[in-house]
Amino acid sequence: MRHCHKWGQKFQDYGFRLTVSREAILEVLSNSNTHLSAEDIYLAVHSGNPAIGLTTIYRTLELLEHTGIVSKFEFGHGRAKYELAEEFSNKKHHHHLICKKCRKVIDYEDFITEEKEYITKAEIGLQNKYGFDIDNHIIHFYGICPECKTG
Amino acid sequence: MRHCHKWGQKFQDYGFRLTVSREAILEVLSNSNTHLSAEDIYLAVHSGNPAIGLTTIYRTLELLEHTGIVSKFEFGHGRAKYELAEEFSNKKHHHHLICKKCRKVIDYEDFITEEKEYITKAEIGLQNKYGFDIDNHIIHFYGICPECKTG
DNA sequence: TTGATAATGAAAACCATTTCCAACTATTGA
DNA sequence: TCAATAGTTGGAAATGGTTTTCATTATCAA
Known part of the structure; x- marks a missing residue:
């Protein structure tokens, strides 16, 4: 059941493991049609998987940004926003x-x-x-x- | 010696006082040809006027941004950068x-x-x-x- | 000058994000 | 199968830029 999404391959190509937490985060980003803060993602992920901590959200977002799977924006209001990069998004x-x-x-x-x-x-x-x-x-x-x- | 700079009038039009601290901050921004962080400005202002605190720098920058005299940028590296708005800059x-x-x-x-x-x-x-x-x-x-x- | 109001500095609070660390999990090779 | 190794995790603590609080001081208008 690996690589069922186009981001899976790319993520693993970088040598990172595609864990449950990471897939959950990508799922949330994928189902959203707007930019989300780390906390937005944390709350969304929590409803299905309460064990995932905020630290993991931040860490995963950093990896995803590094691999080019998500884009990070600073609109100047204190908290960063994230969304799937164009290549991986249906937007x-x-x-x-x-x-x-x-x-x-x-x-x-x-x-x-x-x-x-x-x-x-x-x-x-x-x-x-x-x-x-x-x-x-x-x-x-x-x-x-x-x-x-x-x- | 008021309104000797084009920003003076605009600033006072908003009902703000043009104090020594504020003029010193504007002077630093005016003499710089690049974007400065609040700390950059604090250090620059300090050399001529050690009594001015970092709090005043932040407060003044907020007013200046609000009046459109300076522009604030977030390049995504943790600290905001400021520069004179085009209208008031020689850049x-x-x-x-x-x-x-x-x-x-x-x-x-x-x-x-x-x-x-x-x-x-x-x-x-x-x-x-x-x-x-x-x-x-x-x-x-x-x-x-x-x-x-x-x- | 005087009284009202705005501006100030220092310290404390704030808060998004990072770092630490010990526990845990997946992958690898024997 | 079974370690050994390396990657991942959550919680707590630390970080660091920025904001708030509050008592004091400076400014302006009358």
């Missing part, structure tokens, strides 16, 4: 729209074609100029959401 | 290129014309679709810097 390529007042984060999938054009050009140019191997980018828009405007 | 519009290994952050000013085209389009579209008042955006590219590749 489309997206970015984030953040309300500076209520801290709400909206995932948007608009203007990806236009974005790709710009990002590709910039990536190639930056790789040449600064010698970086670029493998990722984030775009955040900040503003005030409609609810906070009227409220 | 050009720029974004960040981050090494995932050594955590170095490079400011780049390339492809701004192309970026602007995309960002403007996306901003207008997102404002219409989601009702946000967008006033800011960040773009981060992540990768491995040349030193970390060969090292």
Whole structure:
């Protein structure tokens, strides 16, 4: 029953064991369609498997980030958020729209074609100029959401 | 000797007092050409004014961020970084290129014309679709810097 | 000057995340 | 099968950047 998910192989390729805890964490990330904090994941995992500790959540998330299976985001509100990387997710390529007042984060999938054009050009140019191997980018828009405007 | 800097008026417009501590902090930000942590600023301010405490640094930075005079960034390495907002800085519009290994952050000013085209389009579209008042955006590219590749 | 209000520093509290450590589990080779 | 080895785990404690508390001090308007 190994490798039933596409992440299994990749994880084991790095020499890590695919334990019950780790699969449970990946399951939660996989079933969520939004970014989760470590505590969100801890609570979700707990309902089916109360023995799994918060330390394991953090440790596993670190490995998953390292292997590129999950992406970690810091929206600037004190706690990191995690979501399955695009390659392993059923979500489309997206970015984030953040309300500076209520801290709400909206995932948007608009203007990806236009974005790709710009990002590709910039990536190639930056790789040449600064010698970086670029493998990722984030775009955040900040503003005030409609609810906070009227409220 | 008030309002000798363009930020002075804006800060006071919000009803905040322009004290010695606050001016010292703004001076440090103004003379730096890169993003600084609260501790960086604390140490810099200390050389000329040892009485100013770290608490004041944090409090002032919060006000400055709130008034839009400084921008706060979380590059994901545990400590927030601050820099004068574009409007008040002599730095050009720029974004960040981050090494995932050594955590170095490079400011780049390339492809701004192309970026602007995309960002403007996306901003207008997102404002219409989601009702946000967008006033800011960040773009981060992540990768491995040349030193970390060969090292 | 005076009185109201805002700003300050030091110490304590906070809180997400990491580290420690001893126990446990899976894999390997004999 | 059975160690031996290496990887994994949970809980408690430590960490470290940031925030809060509180008593004191500075600032501003009248």
